[in-house]
Each structure stands twice: as structure tokens, then as C-alpha cells.
Amino acid sequence: MEHLDLAPSTATAGTVRLPGSKSISNRTLLLAALSEGSTEVRGLLDSDDTRRMLEALTSLGVHWTQTGERAYRVEGVGGKFPNQQADLFLGNAGTAFRPLTAALALMQGHYQLSGVPRMHERPIGDLVDALRELGAQIDYLGTEGYPPLAIKPWQNQHNERPGLRTRVRGDVSSQFLTALLMALPLSGEDALIEVTGELISKPYIEITLNLMRRFGLHVERRGWSEFHLPAGQSYHSPGLIHVEGDASSASYFLAAGALGGGPVRVEGVGADSIQGDVKFADTLAQMGALIALGEDWIESSGPVAARGGKLRAIDADLNHIPDAAMTIAVLALFADGTTTIRNVASWRVKETDRLSAMATELRKVGATVEEGADYLRITPPAVLTPHAVIDTYDDHRMAMCFSLVAVGGTPIRINDPRCVGKTFPEYFDVLATVSR
Numbered sequence: 479m480e481h482l483d484l485a486p487s488t489a490t491a492g493t494v495r496l497p498g499s500k501s502i503s504n505r506t507l508l509l510a511a512l513s514e515g516s517t518e519v520r521g522l523l524d525s526d527d528t529r530r531m532l533e534a535l536t537s538l539g540v541h542w543t544q545t546g547e548r549a550y551r552v553e554g555v556g557g558k559f560p561n562q563q564a565d566l567f568l569g570n571a572g573t574a575f576r577p578l579t580a581a582l583a584l585m586q587g588h589y590q591l592s593g594v595p596r597m598h599e600r601p602i603g604d605l606v607d608a609l610r611e612l613g614a615q616i617d618y619l620g621t622e623g624y625p626p627l628a629i630k631p632w633q634n635q636h637n638e639r640p641g642l643r644t645r646v647r648g649d650v651s652s653q654f655l656t657a658l659l660m661a662l663p664l665s666g667e668d669a670l671i672e673v674t675g676e677l678i679s680k681p682y683i684e685i686t687l688n689l690m691r692r693f694g695l696h697v698e699r700r701g702w703s704e705f706h707l708p709a710g711q712s713y714h715s716p717g718l719i720h721v722e723g724d725a726s727s728a729s730y731f732l733a734a735g736a737l738g739g740g741p742v743r744v745e746g747v748g749a750d751s752i753q754g755d756v757k758f759a760d761t762l763a764q765m766g767a768l769i770a771l772g773e774d775w776i777e778s779s780g781p782v783a784a785r786g787g788k789l790r791a792i793d794a795d796l797n798h799i800p801d802a803a804m805t806i807a808v809l810a811l812f813a814d815g816t817t818t819i820r821n822v823a824s825w826r827v828k829e830t831d832r833l834s835a836m837a838t839e840l841r842k843v844g845a846t847v848e849e850g851a852d853y854l855r856i857t858p859p860a861v862l863t864p865h866a867v868i869d870t871y872d873d874h875r876m877a878m879c880f881s882l883v884a885v886g887g888t889p890i891r892i893n894d895p896r897c898v899g900k901t902f903p904e905y906f907d908v909l910a911t912v913s914r
């Protein structure tokens with residue numbers, strides 16, 4: 479198996495220009511495609527997940543061109559994809575698969591959506607149920623409740639009562655609600671979505687609503703339990719969208735600043751960010767890092783782990799930052815006691831079962847780990863085991879997180895390092911620029 483050996487670093491410092499946010503990039507591409515008018519998108523992420531979305535849009539008849547470095551122009555189709563038949567391969571991109579399922583379910587076409595084997599193990603039943611309640615015709619081509627899917631023309635069965643009403647469970651993935659919110663305006667009808675169960679990953683819904691607003695859509699809400707889309711609205715291009723840097727990707731560099739002295743600065747996200755994962759900086763501060771924040775940048779510094787400096791152990795509910803929470807799990811190796819990460823049951827249905835994968839790999843570097851149904855309790859060893867061989871489970875975040883063991887002063891081998899291509903193909907080269 480291909481692997482990467484990371485030598486221990488003794489210090490970190492530097493500035494990193496972040497790649498574009500995955501969540502903002504894929505939402506922007508879809509909304510720009512569905513709009514009236516053309517949209518210039520600057521700062522778009524170039525990675526597997528965004529390529530899957532761009533390829534899907536091409537298959538659906540959307541025209542887009544790359545106009546510069548990280549800059550694209552998307553020609554909107556005004557609410558209806560030109561191609562009424564397409565077979566889409568969406569890799570392992572949740573931000574492409576879930577929103578496209580909802581958008582295509584409301585079209586009058588025949589579509590198939592599939593992904594990598596792991597995508598076919600990631601649940602989508604709650605979204606399909608919500609769409610079927612509205613009259614969508616969706617079949618499971620493999621296991622009930624999971625991709626791949628076949629979609630047939632929509633039949634709005636609710637003629638006796640004007641308007642669309644549906645319910646969606648919010649406790650498995652927030653992407654189901656995001657998908658419905660972005661798709662339902664395509665019907666032109668008044669639509670009401672009721673969320674059942676405790677909604678997880680809430681800040682991602684704010685990203686969705688923020689972008690919908692920029693494309694001209696007005697959504698009324700009652701907290702996190704009801705979302706109302708008044709009738710007669712459609713998407714209109716705002717002309718230009720700047721994609722922020724990716725706040726989840728920022729977490730690895732901010733962690734590097736906290737572990738290796740720093741300062742390490744990330745540019746592209748800051749106090750003005752619309753991404754929930756900027757809150758990772760607060761958790762890092764609780765662990766003893768020093769954080770400075772500007773409109774468009776965040777900087778961290780901290781004790782040098784390679785010289786015995788320790789972070790503070792924490793006990794925290796990290797449901798609001800599920801992706802950056804993985805970075806905290808690896809930082810727990812450098813803390814002065816037992817760290818507990820709570821309320822992350824969604825880790826089980828992401829790129830891999832992240833609770834199990836994280837527990838297994840943390841043990842390889844000597845940690846004592848208790849794996850609960852929705853939490854991890856991590857106690858670091860007195861000295862980390864050098865040269866551990868880390869399996870990454872085709873999960874970009876496993877590879878990126880565990881590179882921090884080397885940043886903290888212990889050599890480590892990362893198997894299949896190219897899995898970072900899902901969101902950050904140049905990750906290891908960029909990391910090398912801030913560690914020495």
C-alpha cells in the first residue's frame with residue numbers, strides 16, 4: 479500500500495492560504511446552476527467532491543467554464559435541468575449526493591445516482607421518505623434506505639390542498655434538511671418542512687440558508703423545527719460569489735500552531751465566516767492554545783509538544799463541529815489528562831465509521847480509548863508510540879488528523895495518504911510549509 483512517512487517536527491510557524499470551503503463550493507455550484515443568469519464563483523475548492531458536482535452538472539446539461547485560478551463561471555438554467563435523463567456518479571460526496579437527489583426528485587426526468595461502495599453504506603432513507611411524502615418517485619437500486627437510487631418524474635399528489643408539506647428526520651444528517659431546503663423552491667409552491675428528532679450539525683443549516691438568501695430566496699423559520707418557503711420564489715444569480723476558505727481544513731493548521739509553538743495563521747476564514755467550524759478555535763482555546771482572530775484570518779500558538787508542553791484535557795459536546803471534532807480527538811494525545819468528545823454519533827455514517835476507526839488508530843499510538851455509542855474518551859500514554867502505521871479507511875480526515883502526531887514530535891506512517899483528495903489534495907505539501 480502506498481504510504482507516507484512523516485518525520486517529527488520540532489516547531490511550527492507560518493501562514494497558509496486555505497482551499498475553498500467544500501460546503502460552500504458545492505452549495506454554490508448547485509444554486510448557481512439552478513438560477514436565472516450566470517454566476518462567477520471565485521475561490522472554488524478544487525477536489526474530488528467538487529469535481530463530482532461539476533461533472534454531474536455537466537451530465538445534466540449545465541454549462542460552466544473555468545475562467546482563472548479557482549475561478550469559474552456557471553450558466554444558470556432557471557430552475558430546470560436541460561437533460562431529462564442522466565446517470566450520475568457522485569463518489570463519496572455527501573454535499574453532492576443529498577442535494578442532487580432532492581433537486582432531481584422534483585424534476586420531470588429519469589435519473590440514476592450512485593457513488594463509491596462506502597457511499598452505498600451511508601443512509602439516505604430519511605431524505606427519500608421526505609421526498610416521497612411530496613410525490614417523488616424514487617427507487618432503491620441496492621439496499622433499502624441507501625444509494626444507489628433511481629428517480630422518475632415527480633408526481634405532485636397534493637392537488638386537493640395547495641402547497642407542499644413534509645417532515646424530515648434531523649438526527650442522522652443535517653444534509654437531508656439542506657437538500658430539501660435547496661430543492662423545494664424549484665416547485666414554485668408554498669412549502670413547509672417540519673424537522674423531527676433533534677437536528678444535528680446545526681451550523682450547516684445556517685450555511686444553506688445564507689447561500690439561499692444570496693440567490694434571492696426567502697425562508698421563514700421557527701427555530702430548528704419548522705422551515706417555510708413562501709410560494710412563487712425562484713433562484714436568481716447574485717452575479718458573483720466569493721467562496722470562503724474551508725474552516726474544517728483550517729483546523730489542522732490551527733492545531734499545528736497549538737502543538738508546535740506557532741504562530742500559525744490561516745487565511746480565508748475568520749470572524750466573518752459563515753461556517754460553524756470556525757468555532758473549532760474556541761475549543762482549541764479551551765485546551766490552552768492562544769488564538770487571535772481577524773475578519774479573514776485566525777492564528778494559533780501554544781506549548782511545544784515536542785519539548786513536553788501539554789494542552790488541557792477537555793470534556794465537550796462537539797455536535798456543532800462534527801468534522802473539526804476529529805482534530806480534537808488527535809489533539810487529546812497531547813493533553814494533560816482524559817479528554818471526552820461527546821454527541822458525535824453521526825461519525826458512524828460518514829466516510830468510515832469514524833468512532834471505531836479513531837479508537838483503533840489512537841490505540842496504535844498508545845492511547846487508552848473508550849468508544850461509546852456517541853462519544854470517545856481518550857487518555858494519552860506517558861510517551862506516544864513512535865512509527866505507528868495508521869490506516870486511513872479512505873477517509874481524508876483520518877489522514878489529515880493523524881499527521882498531527884508528527885507535528886507533535888512523534889514519527890508516524892500514514893497509509894493511503896492520497897485519500898486527502900476528497901477535500902484537500904495538496905494537504906501534505908501545505909503542512910510541510912508550517913512545520914520544521
Ligand SMILES: O=C(O)C1=C[C@@H](OP(=O)(O)O)[C@@H](O)[C@H](O)C1
Pocket residue numbers: 500501502572573650651652653656678679682800801824
Ligand atoms: O452540509 C454540509 O456541508 C455538511 C454537513 C455535515 O454532515 P452531517 O449533517 O451529516 O453531520 C458535515 O459533516 C459534512 O462534512 C458537510
Ligand SMILES: C=C(OP(=O)(O)O)C(=O)O
Pocket residue numbers: 570571572573801828829875901
Ligand atoms: C462528512 C464529510 O463529508 P460529506 O460531505 O461527504 O458528508 C466530511 O467531509 O468530513
